[in-house]
Amino acid sequence: MAELRTYQSFPTSEAAYELLMLLQEHQIPFETVYERPGFNAILGNSHNSSWLNVRLHPTDFARVRTLEEAASQPEVSGLAPDCYLLHFTDNELFDVLTKADEWSSYDVTLARQLLRDRGHDVSAGVMERLRRQRLHTLARPGKSQTSWIVAGYLMALLGGLLAIFIGWHLYSHQKLLPDGTQRLAFIASDRQHGRNILVLGCLSAVVWLGLGLYVGY
Structure with a gap:
């Protein structure tokens, strides 16, 4: 069975009430999860509020949307x-x-x-x-993240652990489409840069850690 994915997010449980009642009425499997937006290496934290995510099987997305329109x-x-x-x-x-x-x-x-x-x-x-x-x-992949690519390389050379997160995000981040499928968020060249930044960041972190331990002794 495919994993549940977020169908829609709501600021409160009251705002999600009609959708939840519809899902229960038609016996469509779902789960609700309160989630605080995590750290995004590209965008940072946009706000601190938590949202109620209603998650469905991707194969139910189209059916639920049709039921919502009919209701x-x-x-x-x-x-x-x-x-x-x-x-x-x-x-x-x-x-x-x-x-x-x-x-x-x-x-x-x-x-x-x-x-x-x-x-x-x-x-x-x-x-x-x-x-x-x-x-x-x-x-379609988003536009090139040039400024973050440059920042990622600089942080990787300086041993910044943030470079690892930037590299991983550029390389692997996927966006969820309205039909429940996922697509890679960035263009191929940015993903390659992300991979390079990730590798350099890891190597740099090891080098700086080794230097720190050497100096400490």
Whole structure:
């Protein structure tokens, strides 16, 4: 059985309530884990708050997303006039559909209904094409991490243990896609630099440790 992976993260258990009830209703295996963001060698710690991660089997991602959309059918006629999506342009609404992983299921469903009311084709085929387009975009490695590569080499030569973490991160870090699959986060050349930094960092740490012990004696 494939390992559980994070499907969605919530700032509180109350915010996750509807999703958890949906999973229980349809008897979909899941687990919840409170997690404090760990140290990221590239970005550092962005904040100290903990999040509730809802984890599913990757094969259930698509099914749960469909169930969420079906459970959150909004009534356009009953929306408040100040509902922000009502003021979105067609292109902005299509952007919501394309980047569905960044929006709630309610927002995605409402955007689809608004576009349908405006005469646009938002059939299942169109949604699938947008989903594949999004996955293709997200699967691309990020831009070159030049500044961190330079910093990694400098820290490796100075014996900094941080170089080991930077090298490992550049070489092995993977990002989780909305469909539950994982892809390497950085381009091949950056990964090669990461491997070099990792090896140099380890060698440098051993050398500096040896010098420290020698001087100590």
